[in-house]
Amino acid sequence: MKVIHVRSAEMGFSDQQAVLFATVVGTGVTVCLWDKETKRGGMCHYSLPVANADSNTAYIAKDYGSEAIVALIRKFKQCGSQLQNIQARVLGGGDLQYGESMSDLQIGRSNVAIAVCTLAEFDILVLGQSVGGAIGRQVHFNAVSGEVCFKAIHRDDFSDSLLRQQPAQHQVAKKRQIKVLVIDPSIRMRNLLQAAIEQDDDLTVIAQASNIKAARAVIESQAVDVITLDLDSGDPQWLALIDSYMQSYQTPMLIITSLQQHGLEVVFKALSLGVFGYIDKSSLIEVQAKLKAAHQSKEYLQQTLSLAREQQGEQKSFTVPYQNSALVLLGASTGGVDALEVVLRQLPAATPPICIVQHIPQDYSGLLAKRLNEVCAVTVCEAADGVEVLNDHVYIAKGGRHLKVLQLGPKKLVLRLTDEEPNNGFKPSIDVLFESAKKVEGWNRVAVVLTGMGCDGAQGLLELKRHGAFTIVQNEASSVVYGMAKVATEMGAVCRTTSITGISAAIIEALASGAKQSKQTDTDIDTAKAHVN
Template sequence: MSRVTVLVVDDSATMRSLICAVLRRDPDIEVIGQAGDPLEAREAIKRLNPDVITLDIEMPNMSGIEFLEKIMRLRPTPVIMISTLTQAGADITIEALALGAVDCVGKPGHGMIAADAFGGLPEKVKAAARSRLRPLGDAPPAQAATGPAFKPNGSVVAIGSSTGGVEALLSVIPALPANGPPTVITQHMPGTFTGSFAKRLDSASAAHVTEAVDGDRLEPGRVFLAPGGDRHLTVVKAGGILRCRLTQGEPVSGHCPSVDVLFDSVATAVGKKAVGAILTGMGRDGAKGLLSMRQAGGRTLGQDEATCVVYGMPKAAFELGAVERQFPVSRMGAQILAACASMSEG
């Protein structure tokens, strides 16, 4: 396989040098150009035709988000956003991911070592090069809940996603009704961004979406997103009541929070009343946990290859025998509700 070619776009020469240095350590990646603003980048894209672009959020002459829109409309190319670890940077990054950026990385904050901040960037770049892109406007629309009214019946939904998950979840979660099944989500994402993403999902959905807080009670109409960082989101049952639990822990399947940890906990606490769904993402996180859910009697669904940005996590789960059926992301919300509705009361 030929090396992945990358164009680095950032208005800071220092930041460009740091990003290039990290990427050049990987023998499978070739940095073929740099640009200090979108105008330079536009000419470089035409001249160099990179496989992947890293794009700063805040730049002169044109914002990163405006430039991303032009890229995705006129010359769709895998883009990884490089964002400041601020609230404003997080909000714009979520907008970029919703527009079709493949992934995001936070710039090193005060006291951070650049190699640590950008340590995962080479793998994200290589995954982006293999990703499946849709031109702007071709993404499946968020579908409102339709059909017979959902009747809460004690079912619980657990969802795992990673690369491409922002766009996927913005299709799935708005399909859940205001009284839909309590839902827990682990999406691989830096902690700075999960709060903004929860707010974005909440504004697009009839259900109430928040970052999970330790002790939150799982109730109809509530959706809980795992905070990024160093804690795993799990579900526990105490006194007959299901609650969110956030626990400190080492990465599992390469991640914290981990989809495997969430799914394993749901298999134990909820059993046959659970529905698990694994969406687009790089790697294998969630495959073993989803198998645990299926073995506990729960229903298990996977996003199909054609609509995944990266068919990694769903493929691993499918090949392991953890997935009952695969569906396009545009149908996943409806299929989750159908699986929940098929369960008896109790």
């Protein structure tokens, strides 16, 4: 029987010929495909998971699983094989330390992930696998019988020649800690995303998936830190996947969307299920910072999902003691959709007016108001220009417009929507709302800054405090991103700091006491919780 050695970046294929393919893999992976009907067999061997823009020759490209596996499958199809007749075996992906950089990359796991994902996309059955572990593997594949066998090779037995087979750029790869799964039906979009993501040395794309089956295969077999997901198709199965995996794996997800009108409700539903956030496909410059923030949010995500389960169907029976002419102002950004729901769910129907700025695109604010109105006792609506501010109502700033409050008399406030330039990069802007509220006289004002990136709201909070308002911020431990609240704290704009579950109690206490300003810096308002229970 003829023996063909398949080295890294090479592929072997046999059409009904007596051939034995042989290779040795360490962190690299070999995929053996066999057509059980035609007795065709093929093997590919690659060293890295996903090809990038530098993979500009056919030889280099085949040293990446995303290219090598597809090329081998294509060879089978060109010879007339049907995908349902092809069986696969995956071997390799060892945890071998060729040097600190190789170990840090966890390249073996990434190589296995791309194999599992790609085969799932083509509906090819994985009949068996031997992956991981601190070993290499000497693999033999009989292309006629389909039999695969291997011998374990311990790290100390590997020869220097095997190490020299790895391309030089593999040895100088930079440390990447955050493992990302990219899910998008378009291969062009997946590659654009990967290129944008991997410009940051802390981020690495371990696999790409174009459909639900492939995504499930990766999530269930590999350690994924963050997931990017395209929802523009509007397929409800994706929402089922999000709901299921948020509860089971609690892996932060970031939606990549074109923000088309028909998909708005699907994206917003995903946000309500606990998805970290979203990015417009035209603004991929934000993807690196958002992925890092999402990765840091896992502990917060676990707390939020647990709290959401506890609050499901829960009704509050307490009342808010406050005098007439009271006004509550809230600002939120990244992570704010969930945070706002936690706060508003704890408030009764009878409350003073609440004005909210959540950093959100145009057309999403109406969906946010609708969602909150459905799950909260208080009436929630999207803000409209010229509307009088009334008790028992929550007003959500309209996306793409600034929200202001204007005093027309001692007891009368109205809302104004303006089309001025973005402030702090946002429209609506929290600072714009807060700056307008500092001019209100004779009203007990309570202002709150919740989770979010950047500094929007910090200066406005300081101005409100200087003009007699009581100011509150969400603490770092319960924030998805401790940005705006941190800046406000450093500026001296904060009267109190508390967790997301203590915000509503803090508001209640401030309203009840009519406090104008405080020098307290306690972290939780234990005494205020008595009003909630």
